[in-house]
Amino acid sequence: MTVAIKSVDALRNAGLVDDDPALDAVAQKYAVGITPAMLALIDPDDPDDPIARQFVPTAPELLTTPDERADPIGDLSHSPVEGIVHRYPDRVLLKAVHVCPVYCRFCFRREMVGPQGLGTLTPAELDAAIGYIAAHEEIWEVILTGGDPLVLSPRRLRAITERLALIPHVKIVRFHTRVPVVEPERIDADMIAALKASGKTTYLAVHANHPRELTEAATAAFDRMIEAGVMLISQTVLLRGVNDSVETLAALMRGFVENRIRPYYLHHPDLAPGTAHFRLGIEEGQALVSALRGRISGLCQPVYVLDIPGGHGKAPINAANVRGGDGCFTVRDWQGGEHPYPPTD
Numbered sequence: 001m002t003v004a005i006k007s008v009d010a011l012r013n014a015g016l017v018d019d020d021p022a023l024d025a026v027a028q029k030y031a032v033g034i035t036p037a038m039l040a041l042i043d044p045d046d047p048d049d050p051i052a053r054q055f056v057p058t059a060p061e062l063l064t065t066p067d068e069r070a071d072p073i074g075d076l077s078h079s080p081v082e083g084i085v086h087r088y089p090d091r092v093l094l095k096a097v098h099v100c101p102v103y104c105r106f107c108f109r110r111e112m113v114g115p116q117g118l119g120t121l122t123p124a125e126l127d128a129a130i131g132y133i134a135a136h137e138e139i140w141e142v143i144l145t146g147g148d149p150l151v152l153s154p155r156r157l158r159a160i161t162e163r164l165a166l167i168p169h170v171k172i173v174r175f176h177t178r179v180p181v182v183e184p185e186r187i188d189a190d191m192i193a194a195l196k197a198s199g200k201t202t203y204l205a206v207h208a209n210h211p212r213e214l215t216e217a218a219t220a221a222f223d224r225m226i227e228a229g230v231m232l233i234s235q236t237v238l239l240r241g242v243n244d245s246v247e248t249l250a251a252l253m254r255g256f257v258e259n260r261i262r263p264y265y266l267h268h269p270d271l272a273p274g275t276a277h278f279r280l281g282i283e284e285g286q287a288l289v290s291a292l293r294g295r296i297s298g299l300c301q302p303v304y305v306l307d308i309p310g311g312h313g314k315a316p317i318n319a320a321n322v323r324g325g326d327g328c329f330t331v332r333d334w335q336g337g338e339h340p341y342p343p344t345d
C-alpha cells in the first residue's frame, strides 16, 4: 500500500512534479495532500489527468487575480462564535476542524485549511458553538463541514453528535465530506455509528468531481452508510480541465444515481486565491447544465449554484427556461424549442 503524500518533495519522489521551485512557494501558501486512493487513480503519463489536476500543485496558483479573495463566500461576516457560520435562519455550519485528507487545489477555504490553518476547535470553543446551537431554537439543521469533519476520530465525532442529539429543535445533522471517496477505508462501523445522532436524521453530502473517483472501494463505503440509514447527496465543483464537458458531467451524475446518491449541487467555482485556471464563465456552466437536461434522467440533474461573494448565500444560476409575464410566457424545451404558455392553439 502506498502512503499519503504531504509535501512537494514526496510528489517529486513519486515522479508527479518536476524541480520547478515555484511549487515550493505554492506549498508554503497552500497545504498539499493526496491519499493513496487518489494516487492510485492518477495516470502519471497523462499531463492532463483530471485527478492529478485536482490535487497536484501547479505554478499558476501563485497568481492571484484582482477579483479573488481570501474569504470568497464571506463565512467570516456570519460567524457569531468561533466554528459557527449562521447565514440562513434554519441552519448553521459547524466547522470543528480545518484539516482535510486531501488538499484540493481549487478549495474555496484554502486560506483557512491545512496544518497551518485555523486548526481544531478547543473544548471551550466547541462548548460555545454547541451552546449557540442549543440557544437558537430556529436552528433545524446542523451542517458539519470544515475542513473535513470525517478526519476526526469516530470517538471525537461521536462526542459532537451525542451532544447534538440532546438538542430537541435540531432535527437534521448533515456532513459535507470528501472522505468516502478519497479515504473510503475510514468509513467503518465505528465511523458510521458516530455519524448518527440518536433520534435525528443524518444526511451526508459526498464531494466528488470526476466519475473515476467513484471506485469500487468508494461504492462499498456508500453501501455501508446507506445500509445504516444515512441519506446520501452529492456535491461537485465545476472545474476547467476536470469535469467541464457534458460527457464527464453526465457520467458523474449517473454514477452518483447508480450509487444511490441523489445529485444535489454543482458549484460554480468560487473566487478563491490562485484558482483562475480552474474557473469557467457562468455562460459556459449554464450551457453544460442545460445540455444535461433531457439528455439524461431527471434523477441525474444537479442544481447549478453560485455562492455570492460577500456572504449573501447560494443562488441557483441555471439558465432561465421561461420568459415573459402578465400571464403570458414563453417556455424553452430541452432541445431549445420555444413554446407559448398558455398555448395559443
Ligand SMILES: *Cc1c(COP(=O)(O)O)cnc(C)c1O
Pocket (backbone or CB within 6 Å): 073, 085, 086, 087, 088, 091, 092, 093, 143, 314
Ligand atoms: C452552503 C451553506 C449552507 C447550506 O446550504 P443549503 O442550500 O441548505 O445546502 C448553510 N450555511 C452556509 C453558511 C452555507 O455556506
Ligand code: SF4
Pocket (backbone or CB within 6 Å): 099, 100, 101, 102, 103, 104, 106, 107, 108, 109, 110, 113, 146, 147, 148, 178
Ligand atoms: S476537502 Fe473540501 S475543504 Fe478540504 S481542501 Fe478539498 S474542497 Fe477544501
